[in-house]
Structure formats: C-alpha cells, structure tokens
Amino acid sequence: MKEINIYIHIPFCKSKCNYCSFYSMPISKxxxxxxxxxxxxxxxxxxxxDxxxxxxxxxxxxxxxYxxxxxxxxxxxxxxSGLLRYIENNFKIMGDAEITVEINPESGDFEKLSALKSFGVNRLSIGAQSLDPGVLRTAGRIHDKKDIYDAVNNAKKAGFKNISLDLIIGLPKQTENVFHSDIEQILSMEPKHISAYMLSIENNTEFYKIYDKKNGTTFASEECIAGYYEILCEFLDKADYVHYEISNFSKPGYESRHNINYWKRGEYLGLGPSASSFFKIRDxxxxxxxxxxxxxxxxxxxxDKSENGTKTDFVEVLTEKDKINEEIFLSLRTNCGISLKRLIEFVNPDIINNFINAGLMQIKKCRLNDNIALTVKGMLLSSEIFAKIMV
Ligand code: SF4
Structure with a gap:
C-alpha cells in the first residue's frame, strides 16, 4: 500500500514579515x-x-x-476539524500519524489549541524566531516574548507533548548577546524540537529592498551567521538535542516525520497555492x-474555469539525473548522510576524500552501513559542496 504525507498550505497571515518569501498575504478585515x-x-x-x-x-x-x-x-x-474529517473518511490514516499545525505565537490561544488537540493534532510548530523585542520589531513580527511563552504554556496545558520552536539566525539587531539569550530562553521552554534557519535575503521581501549588497548594511555578514550557527549547534548538543538535519534538532524520537519523508523522497500530496506534490507512478x-x-x-x-486548464501549475517529470541528484543532496542534508558505496557510484572518490580532508565530510556508521555525512562546517558550506558533487 502506498504511503503518503499530506501538506495543506494556508496562504493567509495577519501581516507580512520583512524577511518572508513564502506565498502568503495579509488577510484584510x-x-x-x-x-x-x-x-x-x-x-x-x-x-x-481531483x-x-x-x-x-x-x-x-x-x-x-501538515x-x-x-x-x-x-x-x-x-x-x-472539517479537513481532518474529510481525510479520515477518504484515506486510511496510520494510527500513529504525525499531525502538525504551524502556530504563530499571537494566535496560540488555549481554546484553539485545545480544539486542535481534540481533533487529533499531535504536534505544534510555533514560530518564535527570536525573543528580543527589537529583533522581532525589525523583522516585522507582530508577537512579543510574552506571546511565545503564553503559546507554549497553552500548548502544554492543552496536552501537547510534541512542540517545536522556530528560530532565525542572523536577523538584524541580533547581537551575539541577544542570540545567546534567544537560545537560553528557547531551551527554558523545553521544546522537543527546534528548527533554526539562517537568514537569507530573498528578492521578493521587504529586507531585499533595503539590503545593500556591497556592505550588507544592518545585516549580519555570512561569517557572523556561520559563527552563530556553530554556537547554536554546540549549545543544543550539550542540551542533548540530535542535530538530525542542517536546520533541525530534536530530542531523540521527536524528529519531524513530515520533514523526514521529504528528505527520504517519500510521496506527498500538497494542497493549496504554491504547494508541491510528489508521486512515484508506474515504470x-x-x-x-x-x-x-x-x-x-x-x-x-x-x-476548471481557467482559460487553459492548469497551465499555470508547474509539472515536472523527473529524469534519472534529477532523481540521483535529489537523492544525494537530500540525504546529505541529514545526519545519517548517504551510503558511501552509493555515493561513489556517481562521485569521484578523490572529490569525497578532499572534502573529508578539509573537515567538511565524515564517515559515519549508520544502520550498519558506512555512510558519508556532512560535518557542522560542511553543513555551513552545503550549497558549495552540492554544486561540486551533483551529477
Ligand atoms: S513568516 Fe510572517 S509573513 Fe511569512 S508566513 Fe510566517 S507569519 Fe506569514
């Protein structure tokens, strides 16, 4: 029987954050x-x-x-409740399926979270991003530190054990002291999972408009962001979080199954504007x-009212080369990496040895295999490494 994950995109927000390039729009009254x-x-x-x-x-x-x-x-x-009921009536949901809802701190009230729990939602991903008032304001976030603590407390009171907090590394005004304090406060809430994304300035964002490419005015340099990332990895390692993917850390057993399905190239149905689906079909x-x-x-x-049907959706049939490249770069994002035997089918062993000698890759035992995985330093340079080993 085919296993799938379902992703449902909600394209509405109360306001648009200055760094955000996701498809979402402020919803008018x-x-x-x-x-x-x-x-x-x-x-x-x-x-x-359909x-x-x-x-x-x-x-x-x-x-x-998700x-x-x-x-x-x-x-x-x-x-x-309506969507979950529809899925329940039309698919077979695994008994221990992971059902996640992303929560923004200002809308994480107890009644809503209790209702979600009663519908079978068992994981919440809360977008904290930072706890510093100046950083949050500059990022265009509309919540404050109290909203984050309240949302986490409400989630726990509603019975959620599996709570993830999001953090952004390198937001303007996030000095090293502020970043340390962000990490300490995030840890004090004892989330089972932490996602930490390095800020990148995307061209359809408010930050892009004020970003000075020459000297990066007001924005942290790449070196500074890399330094913060290394600090975070050390802190979370000491706090017994498993660094199971470049941007994701969890207590053992709380890795996000939604994310893992994506990195393992499992199938998924994506619904809503900008959502992607991935299916393996015959042959x-x-x-x-x-x-x-x-x-x-x-x-x-x-x-079915568009003039040319679904012409504006993007459909891609993957070539053999696409599949291999995806397998390599998605596996290498994870702490287990990829089997060494498999990687040298496509990549010259000298290139791999050079990365190992430079401290960017390491041999790791994973499920009895000799695997090759990125080191923390390698994770910071992942784009450059992927560019060199893509077939
Ligand atoms: S980052 Fe801000 S604008 Fe983007 S999706 Fe989240 S809440 Fe909406």
Missing part, C-alpha cells in the same frame, strides 16, 4: 469571516478529490498531515507538481 474561510476550505476539498482520482490515492496510507503557511493558526477550529516515473503561487488563479484552476 473584509475577508476575515467564516464565508471566506469556507470558500478556501471548499477549494482544498475539491483539489483533494488529485486522489488522478493519482489513485484513495487506498493510500497517510503517515503525516498544516503550514502562511499562518494556519488564524483559521477557525472548524476549518481543521519508475516520478512527477512533481507545484501549484501556482496565486490564490485567484489557483481557484480558477481548481474550479
């Missing part, structure tokens, strides 16, 4: 009402129905469901479909 949420709900259900038929997914076993965004926590509770054919990043065009596509 006029749209903040049950009818508008129902409109989006119906589009998602229709897409799920995709299930097209890719014969009805008998699939659902291993995980509500990401955007800001899923601004949606009303019945939006989640080893692999397809990735990415929905258009525009809610109005997405709606026209789903309702």
């Amino acid at each position: 006029s749209k903040y009402n049950p009818a508008y949420f129902k409109y989006y709900f119906d589009l998602l259900i229709k897409e799920m129905k 995709m299930s038929q097209k890719f014969s997914l009805c008998d699939s076993l659902v291993n995980g469901i 509500f990401g965004g955007g800001t899923p926590s601004i949606m009303p509770a019945d939006f989640f 080893k054919e692999e397809i990735r479909k990415t929905n258009v990043s525009d809610l109005s065009i997405y709606a026209l596509n789903i309702l």
